[in-house]
Every structure is written in structure tokens, then in C-alpha cells.
Amino acid sequence: MSDVRPLEVFLAQPRGFCAGVVRAIEIVERALEKYGPPVYVRHEIVHNKYVVESLKAKGAIFVEDLSEVPPKAVTVFSAHGVARSVEEEAAARDLPVLNATCPLVTKVHNQGKRYTSKGRTLILIGHAGHPEVEGTMGQVPGPVLLVQNLQDVASLTLPSDTPVAYITQTTLSVDDTKDIIAALSKRFSDIQGPDTRDICYATQNRQSAVRDMSKLVDLILVVGANNSSNSNRLREIGTEAGIPSYLIADGSELNPEWLVGKKAVGITAGASAPEVLVDDVIEALRRIVPVTVSMLPGREENIEFVLPAELATA
Known part of the structure; x- marks a missing residue:
């Protein structure tokens, strides 16, 4: 042999x-140290069973809905971000919240809000059902059109001169989105979007x-x-x-x-x-x-x- x-x-x-994941995990760990268990986390803090189980062992409790969080319990929002309705529900219940949303996701939320405030129809390039996409669509006021592929671009019913803007899910790269962005740019004469350097x-x-x-x-x-x-x-x-x-x-x-x-x-x-x-x-x-x-x-x-x-x- x-x-x-x-x-x-x-x-x-x-x-x-990545830095956003490191920050999110550290928020849960430090919250457990400072406030003591249990600390409630809405949705998996990041998409990894090993990470989730190790935080559970330290006293984190993961829930899918804020209704599962007891009154006054320390609550963490996951790295993927949440809709405004979730933030409002937490505030109405007076829950002490620590927001572990990745700063790059927050940046996308702010870009979307800026585009819609200027009267543009917002298009989000991302995966339906992904928690980041659900959070982003729930953060931006007004309708957000989700496109997942070139077929979705082709089936958009907006007139070609509609002022539009696009934002992207952060877990998609420049390479993942370039064909869709090119198709959108061809389809609409008045289109804006973030610099490619803004992609995660x-x-x-x-x-x-x-x-x-x-x-x-x-x-x-x-x-x-x-x-x-x-x-x-x-x-x-x-x-x-x-x-x-x-x-x-x-x-x-x-x-x-x-x-x-x-x-x-x-x-x-x-x-x-x-x-x-x-x-x-x-x-x-x-x-x-x-x-x-x-x-x-x-x-x-x-x-x-x-x-x-x-x-x-x-």
C-alpha cells in the first residue's frame, strides 16, 4: 500500500x-452571555443545521413566528432580514429586538426604498420563498415584482417606457444576475440599478x-x-x-x-x-x-x- x-x-x-454570518452568530452568542438563556431567534439564524444546533445547545430557541416568543423575551432577527410587518409586530409587543440582518441585505432594502420613493416600479431578482426575498419584499413599500429567470422577464406586462429599477438577492453573484439584468435593460428604456460592486x-x-x-x-x-x-x-x-x-x-x-x-x-x-x-x-x-x-x-x-x-x- x-x-x-x-x-x-x-x-x-x-x-x-462571510462577515454577515460571523456577525449574526456572534449576536446570538453575545445575547446569551449578556441576558442569559433563553434567547429567541426568528427563523434559522443562518442556513446551517450544525450552527443552529450548537446555538440551541447554548440556550437559543428558534421560532418561525413571533407569536411563539413569550412577552419581554430577547428576540433576534436572522441574517436574512425580515419584513416591516415583523418589525412592527415586535414593537407592538414591546419585545427587546436584536437585529442580525446582514448589513448588505439592509443596504438592498434601502436601495429598494430609494428607488420606489422616486416613483420607479421595483423589480427584485431572486428566488421565490427564500427568507431574504420575503424580507426584502416586505421592507419596500408598494408592489415589488419578483423575477427568477429570463422567462419571468419576458412575461412582465409593464409598458416598455415604465420607469423601473432592479435590486438583487445578496446570495446571487454578478455572474448569476447579469443575463437577467441585460434582458431587463433591453426590455425597459428607463431603468436603474445598483452598481455591480454593491452585490455581495x-x-x-x-x-x-x-x-x-x-x-x-x-x-x-x-x-x-x-x-x-x-x-x-x-x-x-x-x-x-x-x-x-x-x-x-x-x-x-x-x-x-x-x-x-x-x-x-x-x-x-x-x-x-x-x-x-x-x-x-x-x-x-x-x-x-x-x-x-x-x-x-x-x-x-x-x-x-x-x-x-x-x-x-x-
Whole structure:
């Protein structure tokens, strides 16, 4: 067995937690430290079961509706953001709220409000049913038209000279949205939208890293949750590059058959997946075959988002 060539494992850079996810988790942890358990969190704080379960173990209680929160209980809104109706309900019940909405999501909300205040019809590029999309549609006054694909653009019934503006779900990259934006620009003569630099840096960086990695490997493993939009997209990008690509929650979901005939495996992780799960996948690989692990070069991320003032000293 000593002459068996080890499997090369390449780690994408960057991968895993983004600044918005780090901030959201820290808000829950600091709230538990400052106020003591339980702390109530509306919706999964981020889309990752491991993260949710570890916070539950510390005393966080996750609910889907504010009616499940007892009077006066400390309440956290998830990183995905919430509709104004949820904020108003919390205020009416006098719940002490900590808002863990990602600042980039809040920026999208503010862009949408600015466009509609100028009389523009707002178009949101995103996935129906995603909590961020529901929050954004509930934050912007007036109707918001959701488009998910080119067919949705074609079926819009607005006159071509309608003043319109578009905003995008933050877990979509520049590459994900460019065809839809081009179709909207062709369809409407008076259209505005945010600068492409306003699109979530973390989404774009992780996708670019997978594209680079796909040139070096013959299998891609994406560590992340099934309900994570950005994790699913990373798997799709690997598949589009012609590389067999799988989305797995952790090492227990690794199928040894995927490794047959493979020489190099690339691993990345969605923006809500902690590094401990990447380590778990590497250990699962090691139990099957000898491996060498190396980190690929990539874009450094140094962005940090400030915590709510009441937790800054916790």
C-alpha cells in the first residue's frame, strides 16, 4: 500500500463563513452571555443545521413566528432580514429586538426604498420563498415584482417606457444576475440599478474560487446545507464546469464511490458553513484513502461588520 499515490485535496479560498454570518452568530452568542438563556431567534439564524444546533445547545430557541416568543423575551432577527410587518409586530409587543440582518441585505432594502420613493416600479431578482426575498419584499413599500429567470422577464406586462429599477438577492453573484439584468435593460428604456460592486462580495468571491479550482480537480465537494442558496449555486458552478460536484452537510454524507478513479478533489464551503465541517469532510476522506491537503491562493477577505451597540461591550 505504500506506493498508493495520495489523493490531492485542494481547499478553495475563500470559503465558508462571510462577515454577515460571523456577525449574526456572534449576536446570538453575545445575547446569551449578556441576558442569559433563553434567547429567541426568528427563523434559522443562518442556513446551517450544525450552527443552529450548537446555538440551541447554548440556550437559543428558534421560532418561525413571533407569536411563539413569550412577552419581554430577547428576540433576534436572522441574517436574512425580515419584513416591516415583523418589525412592527415586535414593537407592538414591546419585545427587546436584536437585529442580525446582514448589513448588505439592509443596504438592498434601502436601495429598494430609494428607488420606489422616486416613483420607479421595483423589480427584485431572486428566488421565490427564500427568507431574504420575503424580507426584502416586505421592507419596500408598494408592489415589488419578483423575477427568477429570463422567462419571468419576458412575461412582465409593464409598458416598455415604465420607469423601473432592479435590486438583487445578496446570495446571487454578478455572474448569476447579469443575463437577467441585460434582458431587463433591453426590455425597459428607463431603468436603474445598483452598481455591480454593491452585490455581495462573499458570494462572488466564493463562486470565482470554485471556477478557478475546477481547472485543477476531477471532483468537487461543497460543504453546506440543502436549503442554502449560495451553497447550491457553488455545486451548480462545479457541475457547469464539467466536474462531478456534490453538496454535503458533513463528512458522514461522503460517498466513497465518488472517489473511484479520482486524483484531485476540491473542497469549498457555503457562506453559512463553519470550517469545522470542512475539517470533518477531510477526516472522512482520510478514512478512505491517504490524502495531501493544500490551500489554493485566492482573494483575502478582511471585512468585518459592527455589532449592535447594546452588545458591543458584552
